[in-house]
Amino acid sequence: MHNPSRSNMPEFGITQAAQLTGTNPSTLRLWEQHGLLSPLRSPTGQRIYGEHDLGLISTILRLRKVEGLNISAIKRALASTAPAPQDPARPKRSANTQQLGRQFRVARQKHDMSLQEAADATGLPVSFISTFERTGQGAAVASLQRLAACYGTTVTELSAPPARSADSSAHVVRGGKARQAPSFGAGIQIFQLAETLQSLDCQRWVLQPGAQSDGAYSHEGEEFIHVLHGRFHISVQGLKTWELVAGDSISFDSRLLHSWSAAGDEPTVLLWVNTPRSF
Known part of the structure; x- marks a missing residue:
């Protein structure tokens, strides 16, 4: 399979790649044997997975679980389609995602928690938390929720830009001008629509086919989701x-x-509201 250049991108071993995508190492090895994946190799022969590989794994999972395709059919489907849909959004996110990781590290340090203590409290591996704090990438929505709750805050608060003084009684976000939040996983884009409000989160989510929460999570408040385009489970x-x-x-x-x-095989677009601000 095609592997684009991965300079300046976070890299993960097979165990981390499996954890981040909800698979297991033996499945990834099997898919590699059948030619569905072709991760890079380190000088010592260890497999190295980049963001492109994680997106490809998510696509394969969708074809297996949602479309019900076997390995031969998946191989044909991948050969007839463009590269993983996450790639076009990747260049815009590096600075923001690194800042997101730093914000989570600051929150952990404010709680006087070591990496091991955070891992024990959330059930996430120390190596996973450390890599996320350094790169800001590789964490799924469910993992971000667990970390934020552990630190007594929310994902919205940790991903927000510095506060700006309000210059009017209302805040307008023009079409196409909403601030994009840092990356929350492969194939997930979140646009903030009402950042000046203190009692609710209002966001526009754009999900590529196969994008998922990577596990169940919960938080305080109430939630409303309206589907603007596509199919959502x-x-x-x-x-x-x-x-x-x-x-x-x-x-x-x-x-x-x-x-x-x-x-489905098209992007899913959602209007997603949480109240109070608890995402």
């Missing part, structure tokens, strides 16, 4: 999974464990 408390399409909405108590994924 969401499970609440593990009791039922809904498939929502354009025009559909869902609302629920955010304290219930929830997980989600983008379905």
Whole structure:
């Protein structure tokens, strides 16, 4: 498979790559044997996965779980499509994602927590937290939620730019001018629509096919999601999974464990609201 240049990009071993994508090392090795993946190798022969590889793994997962394709069919599908959909957004995010990692490190240090203590409290590997703090990349939404909650704050607060003094009683965000939040995982773009409000998060999410929360998470508050385009799968408390399409909405108590994924072969666009600001 094609591997683009990976200079100045974070790199992960096979165990980390499996953790970040919800797979396991043996599955990644199997896919490599069948020619679906071709990670780089270190001088000692260890596999090295970059962001492109993580996006490709997510695509393969979608083809397996959502489309129900076997390995031969997946190989044909990958050969007939463009590279992983996350690549076009990658160049815009490096500075912001590094800042996000630094913000999480500062939050941990303010709580006087060591990396090991944060790992024990969240169940995340020390190496994973350390890599994320250094690069700002590789963390899925569920992992970010767990870290932010551990530090007594929210993902929104940690990803917000420096506060600006308000110069009017209302804040307008023009079409195409919303601030994009730092990367929250492969194929996920989040645009802030109401940053001056203190009691709710209002965001526009753009999810590439196969993008997912990578696990269930919960937080304080209430939640509302409206699908503007595409197909969206969401499970609440593990009791039922809904498939929502354009025009559909869902609302629920955010304290219930929830997980989600983008379905279909087109980007999914959502209006996502949390109150209070708890994302």
